[in-house]
Amino acid sequence: DTGVSQDPRHKITKRGQNVTFRCDPISEHNRLYWYRQTLGQGPEFLTYFQNEAQLEKSRLLSDRFSAERPKGSFSTLEIQRTEQGDSAMYLCASSLTYEAGNTIYFGEGSWLTVV
Amino acid sequence: ILNVEQSPQSLHVQEGDSTNFTCSFPSSNFYALHWYRWETAKSPEALFVMTLNGDEKKKGRISATLNTKEGYSYLYIKGSQPEDSATYLCARTTGANNLFFGTGTRLTVIP
Numbered sequence: 501d502t503g504v505s506q507d508p509r510h511k512i513t514k515r516g517q518n519v520t521f522r523c524d525p526i527s528e529h530n531r532l533y534w535y536r537q538t539l540g541q542g543p544e545f546l547t548y549f550q551n552e553a554q555l556e557k558s559r560l561l562s563d564r565f566s567a568e569r570p571k572g573s574f575s576t577l578e579i580q581r582t583e584q585g586d587s588a589m590y591l592c593a594s595s596l597t598y599e600a601g602n603t604i605y606f607g608e609g610s611w612l613t614v615v
Numbered sequence: 616i617l618n619v620e621q622s623p624q625s626l627h628v629q630e631g632d633s634t635n636f637t638c639s640f641p642s643s644n645f646y647a648l649h650w651y652r653w654e655t656a657k658s659p660e661a662l663f664v665m666t667l668n669g670d671e672k673k674k675g676r677i678s679a680t681l682n683t684k685e686g687y688s689y690l691y692i693k694g695s696q697p698e699d700s701a702t703y704l705c706a707r708t709t710g711a712n713n714l715f716f717g718t719g720t721r722l723t724v725i726p
Binding site: 503504533535541542543544545591600601603604605608 | 619646647649651656657658659661664666704706708713714715716717718719
């Protein structure tokens with residue numbers, strides 16, 4: 501069990517560029533979540549997958565954001581035409597199929613700075 | 616209460632002191648309450664998941680209680696140590712198991 505891993509850990513990009521983050525969940529975890537955290541706030545839900553199906557997307561996830569989880573294993577989060585307001589930490593988490601008491605495990609996050 | 620609220624926002628305690636934080640949340644449509652400890656440059660570490668009213672959980676010097684009827688949870692740290700310095704986050708889940716987080720309590724333990 502290597503935990504949830506995210507890549508890259510840090511990304512600096514120019515406004516208008518596209519960026520992609522990758523998340524490898526704990527093996528055998530069916531559920532995968534993406535959260536975003538900005539300074540002074542708790543993490544905010546973006547989207548989640550049950551296996552390869554994307555089941556819910558937050559209103560925070562604008563049309564410039566797309567997430568995929570092909571084959572139900574790793575996931576990617578792509579941000580197109582980045583804006584300065586996209587600067588944040590993007591956290592990935594995974595868990596076994598939901599039961600109320602299941603623990604949700606987080607990765608270390610990917611920092612995005614848009615300049 | 617519409618959102619998850621945590622208090623205090625930050626706290627400084629002396630090594631050896633015991634301390635506690637509060638997490639308040641909407642009591643309707645409750646499924647579970649999660650506590651995490653988040654140290655800088657690390658991933659949030661799951662401390663507890665509680666589902667039942669009256670639940671009490673303990674992990675070493677840290678314990679938590681849950682009151683789902685009135686919508687609050689307390690996290691206690693006994694005999695704080697410098698390595699306890701971190702941000703403590705609570706989050707509730709509803710049926711879809713999406714975590715709704717508070718803004719956290721930042722604890723600094725002074726040696």
